[in-house]
Amino acid sequence: MTIFALVDCNNFYASCEKLFDPKLEGVPLVVLSNNDGCVVARSAEVKALGIPMGVPWFKIRDQAKQFGIQAMSSNYTLYADMSNRVVEVLEGFSPNVEVYSIDESFLLLDGFAATQSLEAYGRKIKDRVQHWLGLAVCVGIAETKTLAKLANHCAKKGHAGSAGVCDFTTIAPSELTRVLSKIEVGETWGVGRRLAPRLEKMGIHTVHDLRNANAAQIRAQFSVVLERTVMELKGIACLELEETTPDKKQIVSSRSFGQRIGAFEHLADALAFHATRAAEKLRSQDSVAGALTIFIRTNPFALKEPQYQRSITIPLPQATQDTRELVKWAGRGLRRIYRRGFAYAKAGVMLSEIRPAALAQADLFGSMEDSARSDTLMGMMDRINQRWGRGTLRTASEQAEGIWKMNRGNLSPRYTTSWSELPTVS
DNA sequence: TCTGGGGTCCTAGGACCC
């Protein structure tokens, strides 16, 4: 029998901040996103005040003043460091640990029940993280990941007499039914804000209802994903522990601007920055990217202002992890999609077609500029121009791109773009 | 005035090939 434990840090970002500033003890504290835009973490005191997660900071500023809520900008370096320390402690409790997110890990506890109660073991985990790092965690234990998530939820809410630790593996069936009947279906891992209302309409209101649903019917009406969730709720494990973090298949660097930006040069700077960051992430997993997407957009919340958003995906002539190369293509892309006269609010770079650097396409033609003088390239150009008409390839980028496309047996479309332009709302 | 920044997986439909 497979047993999963989910260990989840309470109010993680806020707790980290309190750890490094004792004056914040007992103070209601929120941590804000980039540019101090939204609330991304709340201390227990703030949760008690009913401040929702993700709310824009400006909307609760008055309330914050009234209740003495402290706000801090986020410090992800600090949180990542604390997260690593938590994982180190957890690795002392199981040889199989999956780091699921910055504040959550799954542990495999197979066979541990033979010598001790799992609930007691969970409590040891909780106590040690508290004593060694000063961070409070909750522990949920069950036969599947989805159930462990719910057990953790119960541990947090103090259901079933748990004080931060909840073990579903030894709970009486009638008691489990009672507990799951009290949890709304939307709390289930994998049921979000779209699915929950649809399930409600079908009369599935609680986790218990979903657990008792017909899996095949759920698959037919929703998806295989939700079917798996139902199976997991029934105690049949469909999701395994993933100990090794797979390489990213897509790497994004994007950010909202502090102030609105109109000038081409400023957007170009921002995109160069994002391309650089994305390239760093790419190299850190020793991969290359075969395509680069850039996007720019105005503020979608400013309904009365003219809206413009556009993106362009550029297939790279050769998969690369080189910063200068990626910055160069980001700049070229921007020239294609930039429009004057808009107040841009956000920009970003996405890398895709990612594969290990060892599999990078062999450099058949040398770099684009160099190859412009090579006989091989001229031969290729001739063939392309013969096949698709004289002058098909003119500029250097089109040459390189055309060759790349030809290698894949597909010349067009050269670029894929999407954009939308909405009229001003009066 | 001010509204985050990342990621994943699945499905449907069209193009294209044999």
Added chain:
DNA sequence: TCTGGGGTCCTAGGACCC
């Protein structure tokens, strides 16, 4: 005049997670 069936690849969109 009749007009198959199976497979792959690609893209867009929808859902979810933290």
